[in-house]
Amino acid sequence: MDSREIKSIIEALLFTWGDPLEAKDIASILELNKEEVSNIMDEMIDEFDYNMRGVKIIKIKDSYQLGTRPEHFSWIKKLSNPKTVKGLSNAALETLSIIAYRQPIIKSDIEAIRGVRCDKAVETLMDRELIKEIGRLERVGRPILYGTTDDFLRAFGLETLENLPPLNELMDNLDNIEEEE
Template sequence: MNNKRRIDQTEIAEVSKIDTYKSIIESLLFVTGEPLSIREIGTIIRCNERETLEIVKEMEKDYKNRSRGIKLISSNKMLQLVTKPNNSEYVQRLLKTNVRQSLSQAALETLSIIAYKQPITRVAIDEIRGVKSDRAIYTLLEKSIIKECGRLEVPGRPILYSTTEEFIKYFGLDSMESIPSLEDILNNFGEMSKNLKSE
């Protein structure tokens, strides 16, 4: 009898521990507003990758409950909290604007590189920016502003990225041909610099 009671208490403690982890992960995702990697989350909650994945699977089951207004997106070991699509009309009423959030500086930098250099690999983007672009790419993919458009025929066959029709709509362009050339941008920037110096 005592053994059974100990087992029950152990199980209760384990469930309570998992619920605590789920609560922490939910807070992390809510605060950042950006996708977080399983590895990053595991480091913060001090769990290995396998344990973190198990907790995330439990969270995914929780969020499948129809009464929840948010859902958990899991892709390529990256997690993000988003509102349920069928609630977008009401979210839009609250914001009184399009539900698409403005892009972060990192996402804009990454998108600019893709727009002018497409098709391009993540490694090439990282080299141009000088920092990792995984999170920015994930955000742009989630917003359907970019897409995977094949693989580069080199060892490892890295994924190639390009812009989508949503990119054109997002920036109010008529077509991809409407994007100003890099030369025009540089010339305009040069003119602006001269005018500022003359003032």
């Protein structure tokens, strides 16, 4: 198979599967090694971006998924009936931020940072599959450890947690906003 045919097959696989598809699975299907697939995927991502295609390849850890370009949202929105999708409350966003930067973390540590209970926020984040239980702490009561999910990465356009902005950069931005007010 030549490079063009391989890319065409990968695009068809991503389109058909819908959910993120791991590089190892693509490699197995195409009978290639994982490194070859990763290189081809990098090329495809660059080509899709360079050609300003209507869809893009989203990389999440070691998986790939087709998605629409965010800049086309206003056009795509015209196709669908408006849904009542609620955003996250400030409490849920604060809780999610703490979990993202401090994971794995237990609920009592989140509450100590926020200064208030976070049961409802954690429940909301679990329902939306932005966080998950990732284990239990080995101490009295064996409290649940929480961490973010791949849905969290996808929702915030991140490939990995290392792509989160540095916390000190966020604090500087917050200080600047407070000074302007």
